[in-house]
Amino acid sequence: xxxxxxxxxxxxxxxxxxxxxxxxxxxxxxxxxxxxxxxxxxxxxxxxxxxxxxxxxxxxxxxxxxxxxxxxxxxxxxxxxxxxxxxxxxxxxxxxxxxxxxxxxxxxxxxxxxxxxxxxxxxxxxxxxxxxxxxxxxxxxxxxxxxxxxxxxxxxxxxxxxxxxxxxxxxxxxxxxxxxxxxxxxxxxxxxxxxxxxxxxxxxxxxxxxxxxxxxxxxxxxxxxxxxxxxxxxxxxxxxxxxxxxxxxxxxxx
Amino acid sequence: xxxxxxxxxxxxxxxxxxxxxxxxxxxxxxxxxxxxxxxxxxxxxxxxxxxxxxxxxxxxxxxxxxxxxxxxxxxxxxxxxxxxxxxxxxxxxxxxxxxxxxxxxxxxxxxxxxxxxxxxxxxxxxxxxxxxxxxxxxxxxxxxxxxxxxxxxxxxxxxxxxxxxxxxxxxxxxxxxxxxxxxxxxxxxxxxxxxxxxxxxxxxxxxxxxxxxxxxxxxxxxxxxxxxxxxxxxxxxxxxxxxxxxxxxxxxxxxx
Numbered sequence: 465x466x467x468x469x470x471x472x473x474x475x476x477x478x479x480x481x482x483x484x485x486x487x488x489x490x491x492x493x494x495x496x497x498x499x500x501x502x503x504x505x506x507x508x509x510x511x512x513x514x515x516x517x518x519x520x521x522x523x524x525x526x527x528x529x530x531x532x533x534x535x536x537x538x539x540x541x542x543x544x545x546x547x548x549x550x551x552x553x554x555x556x557x558x559x560x561x562x563x564x565x566x567x568x569x570x571x572x573x574x575x576x577x578x579x580x581x582x583x584x585x586x587x588x589x590x591x592x593x594x595x596x597x598x599x600x601x602x603x604x605x606x607x608x609x610x611x612x613x614x615x616x617x618x619x620x621x622x623x624x625x626x627x628x629x630x631x632x633x634x635x636x637x638x639x640x641x642x643x644x645x646x647x648x649x650x651x652x653x654x655x656x657x658x659x660x661x662x663x664x665x666x667x668x669x670x671x672x673x674x675x676x677x678x679x680x681x682x683x684x685x686x687x688x689x690x691x692x693x694x695x696x697x698x699x700x701x702x703x704x705x706x707x708x709x710x711x712x713x714x715x716x717x718x
Numbered sequence: 719x720x721x722x723x724x725x726x727x728x729x730x731x732x733x734x735x736x737x738x739x740x741x742x743x744x745x746x747x748x749x750x751x752x753x754x755x756x757x758x759x760x761x762x763x764x765x766x767x768x769x770x771x772x773x774x775x776x777x778x779x780x781x782x783x784x785x786x787x788x789x790x791x792x793x794x795x796x797x798x799x800x801x802x803x804x805x806x807x808x809x810x811x812x813x814x815x816x817x818x819x820x821x822x823x824x825x826x827x828x829x830x831x832x833x834x835x836x837x838x839x840x841x842x843x844x845x846x847x848x849x850x851x852x853x854x855x856x857x858x859x860x861x862x863x864x865x866x867x868x869x870x871x872x873x874x875x876x877x878x879x880x881x882x883x884x885x886x887x888x889x890x891x892x893x894x895x896x897x898x899x900x901x902x903x904x905x906x907x908x909x910x911x912x913x914x915x916x917x918x919x920x921x922x923x924x925x926x927x928x929x930x931x932x933x934x935x936x937x938x939x940x941x942x943x944x945x946x947x948x949x950x951x952x953x954x955x956x957x958x959x960x961x962x963x964x965x966x967x968x969x970x971x972x973x974x
Contacts, residue, residue, distance in 0.1 A: 467841060554815075
């Protein structure tokens with residue numbers, strides 16, 4: 465990997481540049497998700513409490529951090545190639561490093577928050593189980609899935625500027641159909657609807673898997689584990705292929 | 719791409735490149751789905767038209783022509799940043815392009831940090847950059863400013879740092895686009911001397927400039943481009959008079 469060091473530099477640059485000059489600096493990466501989590505907790509934990517799920521705040525938070533990682537990553541990756549236009553137009557280097565750095569910075573934030581939340585959840589729920597050993601593998605799959613998705617979104621947005629607005633419009637309804645503040649089985653009796661909620665949304669199995677090991681203390685269904693492994697490979701390979709197919713004219717279009 | 723070239727060798731075969739000209743450069747999804755581009759607007763500009771050339775390792779080539787003749791497009795094609803519409807291109811060895819000095823600088827980062835970032839963009843790792851760090855800092859003559867954010871630099875200091883980094887990257891091919899004009903006279907001379915050192919070490923130089931004296935000093939061979947076509951390719955003492963005649967009266971261009 466000749467460009468490993470470049471990737472490291474791009475991550476550092478992404479991390480420092482975004483909030484440079486602000487009083488909290490890098491901390492904003494953590495503050496934003498925390499504020500979001502607080503707001504959702506207020507909404508679904510206090511104002512409209514869903515009492516049929518035990519330790520609902522923890523149930524909600526574990527799902528929410530996964531969602532926030534996904535949505536923040538793709539939303540910041542979409543315009544990333546345009547934002548680095550000066551670089552793309554004037555230098556030759558692997559362009560995948562640009563969205564790659566964006567997602568990696570989000571991943572670091574996500575891991576920090578998940579570590580805190582994970583310790584609290586496991587301690588309060590008493591879910592210390594061998595199932596936890598699966599967590600690293602689940603997170604690797606999640607990272608690969610989001611990375612592939614971000615590759616596709618960033619290169620598509622460089623050519624078609626409607627992609628980022630469409631994406632940000634889609635993320636809100638997408639959030640509501642994701643099993644973050646509910647369990648699919650508790651809102652629908654119909655098997656088809658349930659299957660769509662559980663399998664039609666590629667983010668759902670990732671939320672389920674992380675929640676199973678942290679909140680539930682159980683090994684996720686084999687179907688869930690298989691799904692996330694396949695989703696990770698398909699997204700990463702597909703996103704990368706699309707990026708490499710389209711990147712030729714990048715210096716002209718950004 | 720043409721493979722198997724020696725380091726420093728440059729080949730263009732029937733190279734053509736067209737650009738769409740539109741104020742709003744992005745295509746929309748709608749156009750993709752309907753499968754057609756918006757009608758109207760100016761036709762595509764042919765930046766390069768069937769240009770063929772071969773440059774041997776160690777040659778020094780000046781590229782001249784009026785604005786819009788295709789000089790910068792040729793450099794961007796050689797640097798591998800812009801692909802050709804048709805034809806083939808090949809550039810052997812480590813290419814160092816100075817199309818815009820300091821293009822990749824993060825303005826909030828110090829000069830020193832930008833050296834690492836810029837070196838990494840050229841594929842160097844930390845150890846390779848560290849080995850060159852002192853030479854780069856000394857060459858730039860930035861002194862204590864090397865640890866100040868580049869946002870505080872003057873345009874001359876920006877140029878000094880950009881050139882100093884590019885000049886220490888062990889290039890086989892140097893692609894330089896009119897970037898030396900910002901520095902003061904002393905620094906320009908220093909840059910020219912550094913370029914001469916790299917050429918003596920075997921590097922190939924392709925220099926785009928409107929400064930006729932600079933081309934005459936540094937280049938043995940001149941390529942004149944006009945309207946995207948190669949209209950002259952030969953020794954500098956014939957090429958520059960040809961170029962001057964071209965710039966003076968387009969109608970009376972003698973055949974090369």
